[in-house]
Amino acid sequence: xxxxxxxxxxxxxxxxxxxxxxxxxxxxxxxxxxxxxxxxxxxxxxxxxxxxxxxxxxxxxxxxxxxxxxxxxxxxxxxxxxxxxxxxxxxxxxxxxxxxxxxxxxxxxxxxxxxxxxxxxxxxxxxxxxxxxxxxxxxxxxxxxxxxxxxxxxxxxxxxxxxxxxxxxxxxxxxxxxxxxxxxxxxxxxxxxxxxxxxxxxxxxxxxxxxxxxxxxxxxxxxxxxxxxxxxxxxxxxxxxxxxxxxxxxxxxxxxxxxxxxxxxxxxxxxxxxxxxxxxxxxxxxxxxxxxxxxxxxxxxxxxxxxxxxxxxxxxxxxxxxxxxxxxxxxxxxxxxxxxxxxxxxxxxxxxxxxxxxxxxxxxxxxxxxxxxxxxxxxxxxxxxxxxxxxxxxxxxxxxxxxxxxxxxxxxxxxxxxxxxxxxxxxxxxxxxxxxxxxxxxxxxxxxxxxxxxxxxxxxxxxxxxxxxxxxxxxxxxxxxxxxxxxxxxxxxxxxxxxxxx
Numbered sequence: 001x002x003x004x005x006x007x008x009x010x011x012x013x014x015x016x017x018x019x020x021x022x023x024x025x026x027x028x029x030x031x032x033x034x035x036x037x038x039x040x041x042x043x044x045x046x047x048x049x050x051x052x053x054x055x056x057x058x059x060x061x062x063x064x065x066x067x068x069x070x071x072x073x074x075x076x077x078x079x080x081x082x083x084x085x086x087x088x089x090x091x092x093x094x095x096x097x098x099x100x101x102x103x104x105x106x107x108x109x110x111x112x113x114x115x116x117x118x119x120x121x122x123x124x125x126x127x128x129x130x131x132x133x134x135x136x137x138x139x140x141x142x143x144x145x146x147x148x149x150x151x152x153x154x155x156x157x158x159x160x161x162x163x164x165x166x167x168x169x170x171x172x173x174x175x176x177x178x179x180x181x182x183x184x185x186x187x188x189x190x191x192x193x194x195x196x197x198x199x200x201x202x203x204x205x206x207x208x209x210x211x212x213x214x215x216x217x218x219x220x221x222x223x224x225x226x227x228x229x230x231x232x233x234x235x236x237x238x239x240x241x242x243x244x245x246x247x248x249x250x251x252x253x254x255x256x257x258x259x260x261x262x263x264x265x266x267x268x269x270x271x272x273x274x275x276x277x278x279x280x281x282x283x284x285x286x287x288x289x290x291x292x293x294x295x296x297x298x299x300x301x302x303x304x305x306x307x308x309x310x311x312x313x314x315x316x317x318x319x320x321x322x323x324x325x326x327x328x329x330x331x332x333x334x335x336x337x338x339x340x341x342x343x344x345x346x347x348x349x350x351x352x353x354x355x356x357x358x359x360x361x362x363x364x365x366x367x368x369x370x371x372x373x374x375x376x377x378x379x380x381x382x383x384x385x386x387x388x389x390x391x392x393x394x395x396x397x398x399x400x401x402x403x404x405x406x407x408x409x410x411x412x413x414x415x416x417x418x419x420x421x422x423x424x425x426x427x428x429x430x431x432x433x434x435x436x437x438x439x440x441x442x443x444x445x446x447x448x449x450x451x452x453x454x455x456x457x458x459x460x461x462x463x464x465x466x467x468x469x470x471x472x473x474x475x476x477x478x479x480x481x482x483x484x485x486x487x488x489x490x491x492x493x494x495x496x497x498x499x500x501x502x
Contacts, residue, residue, distance in 0.1 A: 002291035003107045007100045009295055011038070011123065013302075014096040017079060018089050021128045024378040026344055027138075030188040031126035037195055041119035044199070049116075053109035062290070065102040068095055069294060073301045080305050081461045081468075084380035086130040093127045118198060125191045131384055139165065139393055141186070141219065149226040158234045163395025163423075167230055173394075174230045174241065185256045189218040192260050200268035210264055217259045225252040242339060309465045322410035322435075322499055324369035324474055326354045329498040333367075346370065346385060347378035358490060363480035365494065372471040379436075379471035383453065387419050387430040387475070396421040396428060402484060407433060407492055409474065410499040418484060421477075429487035430477040436468050 022031035075091045100120045104112050142165040150167045153160035160169050167174045193214035197207035225248045233241040336353040351370040372379035392398050402418040416433035481487035
């Protein structure tokens with residue numbers, strides 16, 4: 001029927017636009033199941049649909065549907081250059097939800113709206129939260145996990161100290177999911193509990209109880225995982241920690257899901273499956289012409305969006321205008337293999353991490369270089385995983401963020417954010433520079449201006465028809481300097497050594 005086709009189109013487009021997040025954000029990997037689960041819930045409600053009710057003036061609902069779909073155009077255009085702007089993703093989700101409910105209203109009135117509202121709202125669980133909401137919640141939960149785990153390890157005879165979201169043992173640091181990524185299984189546990197509550201026909205109170213249990217159980221699973229990693233680090237050192245990092249996560253995830261399924265089945269004991277209405281309600285006719293108009297408008301928006309961004313877009317050979325070679329250019333540097341958590345969260349195409357000490361008694365530097373190719377949407381994670389988030393999560397205290405400075409890398413001036421942290425009364429200066437013009441040859445001496453990602457800057461990118469072609473990041477932290485100018489001068493000296501021209 002045309003109404004079903006419109007709803008299917010709305011959700012297909014939304015899933016297509018937010019699905020890259022399901023690959024690059026581990027806490028949303030469950031999103032790939034959402035189309036199947038959502039369709040199953042819709043089918044279940046369809047089997048018990050009531051008779052259509054009064055719907056009032058259908059032309060008002062039609063006008064509302066038109067306005068909702070009209071907003072899809074500017075939202076989609078904005079998203080193309082700002083795929084990490086989750087408020088836009090939620091705007092697109094609002095189009096899918098409100099558009100679907102309006103179509104349902106036209107087909108069956110208010111009785112159908114209330115009957116189908118759960119399967120319509122359920123897929124919103126797979127839309128990533130805005131970072132300003134998610135980061136404080138997630139980091140707060142991980143810090144709480146680290147606090148309890150450090151106390152438990154110490155009580156068990158393994159000396160451990162909490163530093164932010166990191167537990168420091170005698171064998172080294174143990175990150176709670178590497179300090180700044182999501183809490184394993186938390187969002188997926190909420191999704192599973194809500195899905196099972198609907199499938200098993202639980203009443204409202206048991207459903208709410210199941211959701212609360214799932215969140216508590218996911219928290220407990222992360223705590224057990226952290227304790228296991230802490231114990232492995234104490235017994236076998238960093239090699240054992242890296243070897244158990246991923247298996248421990250999988251074990252915790254499977255145990256979490258098994259516990260939720262068991263709790264749901266226990267709550268559902270004695271509950272009969274919902275009986276189908278007799279006879280099933282028949283929907284009102286939704287005209288084919290409006291449905292075709294909706295499909296035509298959505299198709300036009302996609303074509304126009306692609307044209308807008310391709311009109312001045314040059315074919316790139318994906319050659320960088322500068323590069324970093326730490327291992328070859330810094331004598332005595334100790335290269336560090338990225339951890340499994342860093343690879344999972346950042347998903348860079350190439351990276352090199354190293355510790356370097358300047359001179360015999362010089363300052364200790366940690367230098368990182370990472371690159372994301374065009375099409376790798378994990379590059380958006382680099383904006384979230386900067387020193388102001390990750391170093392604070394690892395237990396450092398952010399004292400000051402200085403104005404952006406320009407540093408030369410292979411004769412190209414790159415904007416770099418500068419920070420001052422403190423840890424155990426030691427001053428740590430951190431530098432974080434990224435260039436999003438990757439794939440476009442920068443001219444010698446060109447100043448690449450950093451973006452603050454304000455609303456006005458994001459909208460200006462839309463006006464210019466700009467979308468990212470890749471990303472290069474160079475970051476460094478140093479212990480031992482007392483003044484920013486001293487640290488910055490030495491950082492520039494290191495960049496002169498390690499930078500290479502194309």
